[in-house]
Amino acid sequence: MAEFTPDAQTPARRGRGRRPADQVRAEILTAAGELLLAEGMAGFTIEKVAAHAGASRMTIYKWWPSKGALALDGYFTVVAPTLAFADTADIVADLTNQLVAFVHLVRDTTAGRVISQLIGQAQTDPELAAAYRERYSGPRRALAVETLTRAMARGQLRPDIDSESVVDQLWGACYHRLLIADLPLTEDFARTLVDNLIRGLR
Amino acid sequence: MAEFTPDAQTPARRGRGRRPADQVRAEILTAAGELLLAEGMAGFTIEKVAAHAGASRMTIYKWWPSKGALALDGYFTVVAPTLAFADTADIVADLTNQLVAFVHLVRDTTAGRVISQLIGQAQTDPELAAAYRERYSGPRRALAVETLTRAMARGQLRPDIDSESVVDQLWGACYHRLLIADLPLTEDFARTLVDNLIRGLR
DNA sequence: GGTTATATGGACACAGCGTACACAGCGGTG
């Protein structure tokens, strides 16, 4: 009965009946990611996502347990997680390159704002916090530790260092400036972090 | 005319008219701080603060521009800012002691939860972010930089190091574990942070 | 004592969340 207007650009649904579940899920995730990049977590509401995706709020409630979970899924849908870690023979260059790339990602794209707001939201949303650790920070940390471990095996670093703490002193320091922003997050800052640790302070 | 029941324990107001502004402000701040420590930022609403303080919401809106501002003020009212920085002749011991004390504050009291949630809220509340930097993180950072500068003057540290980046690699690393909590924030971790930087990684 | 500033209770509109119900179409089974 209802006329359909199959419009790929703007979903613009009207009919009442069922649409393929996968399609609806995909459209919701895309809409969530786009809304996140456009407005940040502040303007990110279930209602807006539903409207933007041309779906009903009920559908979203059916598939995602919380706003945070939807936001994280949407973020991953739009921002393909480029977790590749270069691994040359030079640990100093590898760490520096990775940190500088991270600084640029955070500064030059909207990803930085989204990441910081996701972390912010995670402080009062345990489920989001768990999902973030499991799917984002955990894997990234593991890759960094792996790189450090290989450098230790090659004899480029002391064999007795605690890789995990080093990760906190490199990436954690960047997150500190991202989240608290007393001082700007610059490429020089990233280089200094590596230099401080490699050379020692005295 | 109206009988007063000066009750320090439970304000239990009834009358409608004006009360001393300072008294009301103080009661609101105390209520805000207590509510913050008890329920965290998630359950921190203007309505609850007003009810807890026996005041009207209108009064709160009149004196505080945003929820974040009220929360920060309440936090400072309850948690006296113990910003004292020991400064002996031993920079390693000073840094270690300060970091260990910070770790204990964050782990063994409710302050850690409140701090992390304030930072979280600040990610979507520019006014709160500015207030936090100005009144909390800024002064603390300045004290740490000062300590490092003195150690450099005494020749205990290289004279060309960037103190600010070192602060990010010590306290920032702790905040990283507080906010993202992939790994626990322990006393050993704090000691390792200082050790990593002082000795260098190779 | 008169004036002014301000706290109070109550009401309002608004946004967003979460839930409920009836209906509509798709996909399988018999």
Place this chain on the structure above:
DNA sequence: CACCGCTGTGTACGCTGTGTCCATATAACC
């Protein structure tokens, strides 16, 4: 082909919290 379960859709409801507006009462000031 008929049927039925799953699932998306539209709509409505109650709830909480926000932000704002009154009229009123009263403390603080002159």
